[in-house]
Amino acid sequence: MKYNLSEISDLIQSRRSIAPENFTERKIQREQIEKLIQCAVFAPNHKNTQPWHFHVFLDESMNLLRETLPTLLPESETSKINRMKIRLNQTSSAIIVTYTPSEKVDEGEELIATACAIQNMLLMAHASGFSGFWSTPKFIKTKGFLELLELPLNQNCLGIIYFGYTKMNWPTSHRKPIEYVTIWH
Numbered sequence: 001m002k003y004n005l006s007e008i009s010d011l012i013q014s015r016r017s018i019a020p021e022n023f024t025e026r027k028i029q030r031e032q033i034e035k036l037i038q039c040a041v042f043a044p045n046h047k048n049t050q051p052w053h054f055h056v057f058l059d060e061s062m063n064l065l066r067e068t069l070p071t072l073l074p075e076s077e078t079s080k081i082n083r084m085k086i087r088l089n090q091t092s093s094a095i096i097v098t099y100t101p102s103e104k105v106d107e108g109e110e111l112i113a114t115a116c117a118i119q120n121m122l123l124m125a126h127a128s129g130f131s132g133f134w135s136t137p138k139f140i141k142t143k144g145f146l147e148l149l150e151l152p153l154n155q156n157c158l159g160i161i162y163f164g165y166t167k168m169n170w171p172t173s174h175r176k177p178i179e180y181v182t183i184w185h
Helices: 005-014 030-040 057-070 078-090 107-127 143-148
Strands: 054-059 093-100 131-135 156-164
Touching: 005 107, 005 143, 030 054, 030 093, 030 107, 054 057, 057 078, 057 143, 093 107, 093 143, 107 131, 107 156
Parallel strands: none
Antiparallel strands: 054 093, 093 156, 131 156
């Protein structure tokens, strides 16, 4: 075997989303983010359109997110605003992932390819010993969100990925046995 299949299986099955509220103050370095993106761009994509874009916020640029994202929530949603502020303050790095539809393939395929790129980043973060948390607040679908962060208007956002080291024990999870989700023909 070229790769240790047991280790790959363990990596996939043990990856978990850990909310930024549980991140430590330890910073994710630029080189680590570069490795995540290097893995992301090898996601499968039809006709090699490579539709994804990674808008990286590190250290000082995180202040832009801290200042702007809470303003995108309705003032009446105090608990969501407070949770977002906590998450942004606990995070030293985040990536906003977008994709640009192409004329070569259906937009749904571009969305799926970009989701695969995100999964590659999440798996690489886990393999590197830190957590990735994929957040999809409703406002990421708005033109105002793209304008506020000066992102190209022809891109569609798939989420904000927060990265950090966790201060909690890595949680376990269970899935339905494959017999419940598999139909053999």
